[in-house]
Amino acid sequence: MTQSQPNPHPTPSAASLVSVKDVSMVFPTGTVALQNASLEVAAGEFISLIGPSGCGKTTLLRLLADLIRPTSGSIRIGGKTPEEARKSRAYGYVFQAPTLMEWRTVLQNVMLPLEVMGVPKAEHKPRAERMLALVGLEKFARHYPWQLSGGMQQRVSIARALAFDPQLLFMDEPFGALDEITRENLNLELLRLWRETGKTVIFVTHSIPEAVFLSTRIVVMTPRPGKIETVIPVDLPQPRSFETRETTRFFEIATQVREALRKGHGFEVQE
Numbered sequence: 690m691t692q693s694q695p696n697p698h699p700t701p702s703a704a705s706l707v708s709v710k711d712v713s714m715v716f717p718t719g720t721v722a723l724q725n726a727s728l729e730v731a732a733g734e735f736i737s738l739i740g741p742s743g744c745g746k747t748t749l750l751r752l753l754a755d756l757i758r759p760t761s762g763s764i765r766i767g768g769k770t771p772e773e774a775r776k777s778r779a780y781g782y783v784f785q786a787p788t789l790m791e792w793r794t795v796l797q798n799v800m801l802p803l804e805v806m807g808v809p810k811a812e813h814k815p816r817a818e819r820m821l822a823l824v825g826l827e828k829f830a831r832h833y834p835w836q837l838s839g840g841m842q843q844r845v846s847i848a849r850a851l852a853f854d855p856q857l858l859f860m861d862e863p864f865g866a867l868d869e870i871t872r873e874n875l876n877l878e879l880l881r882l883w884r885e886t887g888k889t890v891i892f893v894t895h896s897i898p899e900a901v902f903l904s905t906r907i908v909v910m911t912p913r914p915g916k917i918e919t920v921i922p923v924d925l926p927q928p929r930s931f932e933t934r935e936t937t938r939f940f941e942i943a944t945q946v947r948e949a950l951r952k953g954h955g956f957e958v959q960e
């Protein structure tokens with residue numbers, strides 16, 4: 690089996706869509722949430738960030754999304770600073786819990802970013818309907834969020850994040866609160882969406898099988914201070930299916946991820 694190697698400046702570098710160079714984030718409390726993180730992501734990749742609680746996964750995503758600013762280092766998204774990328778709506782963001790507006794219907798929730806962005810009014814409804822069809826919820830357009838299950842609400846959040854057609858999607862543990870079967874179904878749906886739309890996804894998870902199933906590469910992170918331990922390529926063929934999870938290669942890669950996580954945990958114990 691291939692051993693994972695520390696890879697602080699992973700490929701690809703030339704045509705990176707997301708470029709993170711030597712980024713550190715120290716909060717005013719003194720917590721080093723991220724130390725010298727470097728990562729290059731090419732257009733079309735599906736990247737998972739995995740690691741124990743507190744290793745800086747959400748911090749890295751928030752830095753990319755310009756929700757916070759790094760203490761040092763540089764971030765570029767399509768050659769732009771995170772602030773420029775945010776202002777030009779270069780990415781969509783899906784949070785851990787669906788953040789839908791209870792008083793708006795499903796369709797109206799998906800239309801919201803289009804209204805905010807000043808997209809011509811005539812386009813709002815057809816575009817939102819197309820997005821709802823992509824996540825299989827076209828029949829629920831007139832429902833309110835509270836009439837839907839948690840998994841369905843999270844699909845609405847994904848449709849909303851896709852509505853203005855960003856090339857890049859940040860997803861922070863979007864399926865963490867769901868039962869295993871719903872989660873596996875949504876994993877499959879997300880992969881289909883990723884293939885059909887050609888988007889680049891950066892996805893936070895705690896689940897090894899989820900990371901292996903979804904990703905083209907897995908970024909293993911370790912805490913105290915938050916660091917990128919290693920980056921593991923996932924060479925499972927596309928398109929993936931439920932059977933992919935039963936293959937020997939799937940288990941080999943899952944073991945590689947588990948070992949990298951344990952190695953990181955060892956550092957934590959020694960401190």
Ligand SMILES: Nc1ncnc2c1ncn2[C@@H]1O[C@H](COP(=O)(O)OP(=O)(O)OP(=O)(O)O)[C@@H](O)[C@H]1O
Pocket residue numbers: 716717718720721722740741742743744745746747748749915
């Ligand atoms: N605004 C903040 N102020 C101070 N410390 C913070 C802040 N946000 C995060 N931290 C700290 O930074 C570290 C990394 O947090 P972060 O939320 O990025 O971890 P995570 O890997 O996403 O964890 P989880 O898996 O539990 O969501 C933690 O020690 C956390 O307590």
